[in-house]
Amino acid sequence: MGFMKQFLSRLFDLPWYPIAIGTYPVLALLSANAGQVRLVEGLRSLLFALIFGACLIFLAWALYREIHKASFLAAIGIVLFFSYGHAYIAVLEEFPEAGYEAWIAPAWLALFGITWYWTSRPALTFRSAAPSLNTVGLALVVMASWGLLSSGIPSSVHALGADHAPVQTDLILPENPPDIYYFVLDSYGRADLLDLVYGHDNSGFLESLAARGFFVAECSQSNYTRTELSMASSLNMMYLQDLDDEFEPQSIARRTLWRSLKHGAVRYNLESLGYQTVSFPTGYPWGELEDADLFLIPPPISSGLNEFEALLMRTTALYQVQDWGIVDPEAILAQRSRDLFHNVFDHIPQVAGLPGPQFVYIHIIPPHPPFVFDAQGNPTYPPDFWNEQRKYPYDLYAKGYVDQTIYLNSMMLEAVDAILEGSETPPVILIQGDHGPWMQPKDRHMWILNAYYLPGHADGLYSTISPVNSFRLVFNAYFGGEYDMLEDVSYYSPVPKLYEFTEIPNQCGNK
Numbered sequence: 001m002g003f004m005k006q007f008l009s010r011l012f013d014l015p016w017y018p019i020a021i022g023t024y025p026v027l028a029l030l031s032a033n034a035g036q037v038r039l040v041e042g043l044r045s046l047l048f049a050l051i052f053g054a055c056l057i058f059l060a061w062a063l064y065r066e067i068h069k070a071s072f073l074a075a076i077g078i079v080l081f082f083s084y085g086h087a088y089i090a091v092l093e094e095f096p097e098a099g100y101e102a103w104i105a106p107a108w109l110a111l112f113g114i115t116w117y118w119t120s121r122p123a124l125t126f127r128s129a130a131p132s133l134n135t136v137g138l139a140l141v142v143m144a145s146w147g148l149l150s151s152g153i154p155s156s157v158h159a160l161g162a163d164h165a166p167v168q169t170d171l172i173l174p175e176n177p178p179d180i181y182y183f184v185l186d187s188y189g190r191a192d193l194l195d196l197v198y199g200h201d202n203s204g205f206l207e208s209l210a211a212r213g214f215f216v217a218e219c220s221q222s223n224y225t226r227t228e229l230s231m232a233s234s235l236n237m238m239y240l241q242d243l244d245d246e247f248e249p250q251s252i253a254r255r256t257l258w259r260s261l262k263h264g265a266v267r268y269n270l271e272s273l274g275y276q277t278v279s280f281p282t283g284y285p286w287g288e289l290e291d292a293d294l295f296l297i298p299p300p301i302s303s304g305l306n307e308f309e310a311l312l313m314r315t316t317a318l319y320q321v322q323d324w325g326i327v328d329p330e331a332i333l334a335q336r337s338r339d340l341f342h343n344v345f346d347h348i349p350q351v352a353g354l355p356g357p358q359f360v361y362i363h364i365i366p367p368h369p370p371f372v373f374d375a376q377g378n379p380t381y382p383p384d385f386w387n388e389q390r391k392y393p394y395d396l397y398a399k400g401y402v403d404q405t406i407y408l409n410s411m412m413l414e415a416v417d418a419i420l421e422g423s424e425t426p427p428v429i430l431i432q433g434d435h436g437p438w439m440q441p442k443d444r445h446m447w448i449l450n451a452y453y454l455p456g457h458a459d460g461l462y463s464t465i466s467p468v469n470s471f472r473l474v475f476n477a478y479f480g481g482e483y484d485m486l487e488d489v490s491y492y493s494p495v496p497k498l499y500e501f502t503e504i505p506n507q508c509g510n511k
Contacts, residue, residue, distance in 0.1 A: 012131040015071030018078055020137030022053035025082040027144035029312055041308040053078055068126040069119050075133065076115045080108050085319035105320060158271055161259030162244040165236050165268065172480040173273045177357040180270065180428040180474065181419060184361075185408065186227060186368035187401075188433035190220065190447035192508075197440065200402045205409040209431070209451050212416060219463040219508030220450035221490040222435045225442070229498060230434040231287060231363070232257050234467035235264030237475075237483065239491075240499065249500040257498070258286045266471045270359040273479065278351055278360045280344050283307055283336065289361055296351075298343035307333060330383050334372045338379060341366060348415045352422030366408050367437070371400030377407045394439060401437055416453075428474055429453035432467050443504050446490040464488050464506055 026049050030042045056077050060070035088104045118124070160167065194200040206216050223239065224230045233240055240247045246256045267277060267289070279289035280296050289295065310329035313319065344362055351360055366373065369392065370382040380403075385396040392400075412431065419427055433448030452461055452470070457477035465473075466488040475481030491501035 012134045015068050015126070015130045015133070017130065017133040017137035018057055018071050018075040019050060019053045020134070020141050021075050022049040022078045022082070024137070024140040024144055025049070025315070026312065027141060029315065030308070031144050031146075033308070033311075045309055045312050052081070064119075066125070068130060069124070072126040072129065072133075073116060073119050077112060080112055081317045082315065084108055084317035085313075085315035088319050089314070108317070158268065159263045160265065160268055161261070161263035162232075162236060162256065164238070164243055165260070165265040166238050166483070167265050167268050167272075168475070168481055168483070169272070170480075171269060171273055171475060173357075174478060176425045177273070177275075178425050178428045178478065179352075179356050179358040179360065179419075179423055180275070181360045181430065182266075182362065183412070183415075183429070183431045184231065184363045184434050185412075185431065185449065186363065186365050186434055187437050188367055188405070188408075188449040189436040189444075190433075190449060191218070193436055193440070193444055193447040194402070194405070197437075197444070198398050198402050200405070202405070202409075205413070206451075208413055209416070212420065212453070213455060214429075214431075214451045214453050215458050215461045217450040217452070217461065217463050217465045219506065220432075220448055221446040221464070221466055221488070221504070221506050221508075222433065222448045223466050223468045223488075223490055224501075225435050225445055225492050226495075226498065227434045228254065228257055228261060228287060229493070230467060232261040232264065234432070234470060235266045236260055237265055237468060237470075237472045239468060239486070239489070241501065247499045249497065251499055252496045254286070254498070261287055262289055262291075267359065267361075269475065269479075270357075273357075275357045275359045276354075278354070278358050280347070280362055281340060282363050282365055283340055284365075287363060292361070294351075294354075296343065296347050298339045307336060331381065334370060334379065334382050337365065337370055337372045341373075345411050345415055349418045349422060352419045352427075356425070364408070367401050367404040369397075369400065369438075371404055373404050373407045375403040375406040377410075392438070397437075397439060426455040427453070428478065430470055430474075432470070434467075442492045442502075443507065445492070446504055446506075447508075460485075464508065466490070 023046055026042055026045045030039065053074065056074035057067075057070055060073040060077075061067055064070050064073070084104065087108075091104060119126070189197075191202045191206055194202045209216060222230050223233050229240060232243070236243055240257075243260060244256055246253060271277060276294065277289060277292040278294040278296070279292040281288050281290070281298075310332050313329050341364065344364060351358065369385070371380055371385045372382060374380050380400070383390075385392060385400045387393055416429065419429060429452070431449065431451040433450070436445045436447045438445075448467075450465065450467070450470075452458065454461070454474070454477060457473075460473050460477065469485050469488065472481070472483035472485055476483055488506065490504040490506065492504050493499060493501050
């Protein structure tokens with residue numbers, strides 16, 4: 001014990017707190033976005049923070065030739081560097097028209113200059129401050145790391161994420177089981193909504209689907225108003241209120257919600273029958289099946305930055321580099337979105353030719369923002385659709401949304417044709433929106449595209465069928481399931497009270 005106490009005492013006398021303080025912003029941002037970014041996406045940022053802190057210490061040591069003074073000045077420099085973007089954004093949001101953000105850089109330079117002058121005084125050594133500052137730095141790292149370490153996942157791939165997931169153990173695999181494709185098109189609205197709100201006639205796309213044998217549920221509504229709620233429900237064939245006890249109105253927790261999305265009853269049933277799960281990244285790890293049998297990722301992007309690095313960049317002094325136009329994170333993220341989109345459609349012919357049976361889960365972000373394609377598939381620049389507060393004016397949102405819908409339609413028809421051509425056994429294909437577009441009344445926010453290709457089993461479909469019943473129908477029709485069809489109900493919930501549900505009636509046909 002004496003040796004350990006002496007060791008810790010000597011360790012905390014050394015001024016290593018700048019390194020701890022430098023890694024804290026990276027860990028804190030990772031923790032704040034736990035479940036939405038992969039931890040591996042923060043490794044280069046952590047390495048940058050370590051190298052940046054070490055370089056500042058070395059430069060300050062070259063100036064002072066005294067390690068404690070150098071460490072204190074480096075720590076102040078690190079704090080100013082990592083807080084710059086936060087201050088810039090806060091001032092810009094609070095005083096958008098005043099131009100006060102132009103004073104952030106001079107103010108930060110002045111603070112650093114004052115600190116430099118103050119630390120140069122011979123009477124100040126900062127030696128006695130090291131143990132306290134080390135303790136503060138260590139505490140910050142521990143607090144930030146705790147959020148990362150506490151994010152749990154199911155203990156195995158073939159698992160269930162919710163307590164009451166409705167699995168059936170007596171399903172029967174047919175002699176020639178169909179591949180099952182589940183396309184989730186984020187924010188894809190119903191045809192009547194697109195016509196009413198945006199003046200866009202989507203009948204050509206729906207008629208093309210119908211000509212290929214699809215049934216389009218013309219009065220379908222989503223069961224919930226947010227992606228994670230909708231997908232957890234549809235992939236478990238159950239309303240969240242009954243799926244897990246955690247989904248109560250007072251709760252804002254999402255860990256079980258994300259687990260139930262990744263490891264739902266649909267996936268469990270199909271994998272138990274011998275299906276291989278195939279999926280793709282979306283850029284939103286909380287909704288990705290990254291532990292699928294086949295998880296098809298795009299090649300590295302030319303920019304070399306990922307979403308987390310671009311986000312971190314906006315919170316640091318590198319925001320100024322973006323402001324000068326030297327590096328543009330928004331262009332980087334836009335290219336990443338395009339890469340993820342094309343990654344899906346480039347792989348569809350390959351997936352269709354795989355030996356089956358396959359459960360292919362495909363979540364496509366368009367037509368949801370960011371708006372990165374025009375109607376012909378040419379690249380667009382997402383900030384062109386924002387105002388100065390990074391919010392979408394209604395007219396610009398409408399243009400971006402409709403253009404991406406048009407391009408997505410053409411890609412979807414090509415994908416459907418590739419699947420039908422490459423499948424030895426007629427496949428099952430579900431194409432659904434998870435909710436409607438933004439900036440709509442509560443009821444219209446539920447109006448979704450919902451199309452089914454169920455060769456030989458379309459008799460159970462009807463115009464108001466909702467996603468909660470989609471796979472109940474599939475299991476009953478193809479695998480001898482005994483699932484009761486549920487009443488089709490839509491629920492609205494606000495943020496952050498995700499589970500505080502209000503029923504939204506389906507008025508389709510009464511408008």
